Amino acid sequence: MTTVTTRTVEYPADGLTMIGYLALPAGVDRRPAVLVGPEGTGLNDFQRRRADTLAELGYVALAFDINGGRWFTDPEEMRAHAIPLLADPDRMRGIGHAALDVLRAEPRTDPDRIAGVGYGTGGAIVLELGRDGVNLRAIGTVNATTTGRPGEAARIRCPVWAGVGSEDPIMPPAQRDAFTAEMQAAGVDWRLVVYGGALHAFHHPPVDQTVPPGVGYHPRHAQRAWRDVVDLLAECLPVTE
Numbered sequence: 001m002t003t004v005t006t007r008t009v010e011y012p013a014d015g016l017t018m019i020g021y022l023a024l025p026a027g028v029d030r031r032p033a034v035l036v037g038p039e040g041t042g043l044n045d046f047q048r049r050r051a052d053t054l055a056e057l058g059y060v061a062l063a064f065d066i067n068g069g070r071w072f073t074d075p076e077e078m079r080a081h082a083i084p085l086l087a088d089p090d091r092m093r094g095i096g097h098a099a100l101d102v103l104r105a106e107p108r109t110d111p112d113r114i115a116g117v118g119y120g121t122g123g124a125i126v127l128e129l130g131r132d133g134v135n136l137r138a139i140g141t142v143n144a145t146t147t148g149r150p151g152e153a154a155r156i157r158c159p160v161w162a163g164v165g166s167e168d169p170i171m172p173p174a175q176r177d178a179f180t181a182e183m184q185a186a187g188v189d190w191r192l193v194v195y196g197g198a199l200h201a202f203h204h205p206p207v208d209q210t211v212p213p214g215v216g217y218h219p220r221h222a223q224r225a226w227r228d229v230v231d232l233l234a235e236c237l238p239v240t241e
Helices: 045-056 075-086 089-105 121-131 173-185 219-236
Strands: 005-013 016-024 031-037 060-063 109-119 139-142 160-165 190-195
Touching (some): 031 045, 060 089, 075 121, 121 139, 160 173
Parallel strands (some): 109 139, 139 160
Antiparallel strands (some): 005 016
16 A cells, blocks of 8 residues: 545636646656546545545546535535536536646646546536547446437547446436447446446435435445456556556
8 A cells, every 4th residue: 555645626617616636756757647527426536545545556547526626415405516527528528627627737637648437417527528538448338328419428538337236317317328329339448337226326425414315335345346446457458567
């Protein structure tokens, strides 16, 4: 395990002041880097810990913000913000590009070796960066089998891995099928893992607030999904080349 240095970073995006979380591995050399996107409720300690873990593995990691520093505790308020955002690929791309600019500007980042990992809305944002032709080494998403505008998936330049719960009512089988059809038609190197019995946000430990129906933690699958993400990075974005 390496010593990790962390700091918050403020930057403008989507008309808001975003408050991201940057984690740096030990040393002074340039390293491969990973964007980490949060679910629609916002950036919290779960994604910050993911960034810390990635830095321990040797990556520069930026857990980016989507809500201007807010964490939505009311599911209805979260949906009121997330649903219009998910319906607007250009807004998602703007948020993603702003975070990517921050990550690329970090002196420790190798700007040619960046991957994106995202949960829920953050995963959709990372996918939109791929559809926008951004040179990412890998895209990994959990609970984000979202589809894009027709034909734009052909601009994805890296492998795509997606994980989803079999009982997720927000990403049901029809949505998963549409996502895989889009990836296949575009010639993307894609994988989909369906975790049996898992609900939406199965990766996230329980929180002390109201959660909507169909959301629930599945500790075994949460661990498995994280191992799958780490394996994706080890394959497509190794710390040493």
